[in-house]
Amino acid sequence: MKTIKAVMSRMPMMMTCGEVEETLLDYVEGRLEPYARWKFDLHIKMCRECFDYLAAYKKASALGGEILGPSSAPAPDDLPDDLIDAIVAAREAETR
Numbered sequence: 001m002k003t004i005k006a007v008m009s010r011m012p013m014m015m016t017c018g019e020v021e022e023t024l025l026d027y028v029e030g031r032l033e034p035y036a037r038w039k040f041d042l043h044i045k046m047c048r049e050c051f052d053y054l055a056a057y058k059k060a061s062a063l064g065g066e067i068l069g070p071s072s073a074p075a076p077d078d079l080p081d082d083l084i085d086a087i088v089a090a091r092e093a094e095t096r
């Protein structure tokens with residue numbers, strides 16, 4: 001992993017982890033322009049930490065949407081079963 005980071009740091013078009021963190025919300029909400037989105041995708045593909053960060057953010061926002069309203073979109077098909085169980089458990093805890 002050390003070598004990937006070393007390569008990334010030498011690529012001028014590569015975003016830093018800090019930039020990914022800053023633009024995460026715009027990315028998730030589809031507000032990034034295509035080039036910025038491409039750079040974000042590229043970083044996510046190469047950086048495990050930011051990949052996990054994005055995944056955790058998406059989980060959190062999906063969870064929030066579930067709790068906020070019954071009319072929210074259904075959960076994406078690619079959610080792992082244990083995550084769905086966690087969301088269901090959280091909803092039950094919330095309504096109890």
Ligand SMILES: [Zn+2]
Pocket residue numbers: 016017020043047048049050051
């Ligand atoms: Zn990163």
